[in-house]
Amino acid sequence: MMNNKIKFLQIGTELAKDHVFDFVKDKDIEIGVLVEPLKEYEESIMECYKGLKNIHLEQVAVRHDHIMEQSFFTSKLHTGIGSFNRKHLITHRIPPEKIETRIVNCININDLFDKYKLYHLDHFFIDTEGFDADILLELNLSKYKIDHIVFEFVHLDGSQMAGGPKTKKLFNYLKSHGYSISNSKSKFNMEARLDA
DSSP states (O other): OOOOOEEEEEEOOTTSOSHHHHHHTTSOEEEEEEEOOOGGGHHHHHHHTTTOSSEEEEOSEEESSOOSEEEEEEOTTOTTOOBSOHHHHHHTTOOGGGOEEEEEEEEEHHHHHHHTTOSEEEEEEEOOSSOHHHHHHHSOTTTOEEEEEEEEOTTTTSTTOOSSHHHHHHHHHHHHTTEEEEEOSSTTEEEEEEOO
16 A cells, blocks of 8 residues: 655754645645744744644754754844855845844754655755755765755846856756756746656
């Protein structure tokens, strides 16, 4: 009998009331890992996912390297934008005086996959405000099989920039591991699906 349970990972969960929750809320979840470094979002995330089984909240920022702590920039003016890059918030029209600096714990992307034994993942959603390409390029796709990846396309080469060298490098990396890349329902995202 086929196992219809899903395994998913979301990096950049924020308040959790989003397309990922809408997608998984009616599914049979084997494991769901939500990653959000800002502690003040914990209550909203846990309230949103209340009643769903096998959900884990990891309150760290995911990195492409092995830095364990990092400055993280955020603002109460816009809860959806937190980044390692202060200029990213300014590009989103947040006044510099309204930007807060936090020190957050970090984990390498491969260490996160190992911690939760995510050697096969059905769905991976990532939105790290300008660091999606760095993280995906670090992810060992020879070790981890991911059927479906949704990533934020619009910032792959910098804030509000895509289509440059980092975008091309990421697309080549994904294609070399058997992925087809297509547009997503959201104009800001793209999807990569592992070819059968």
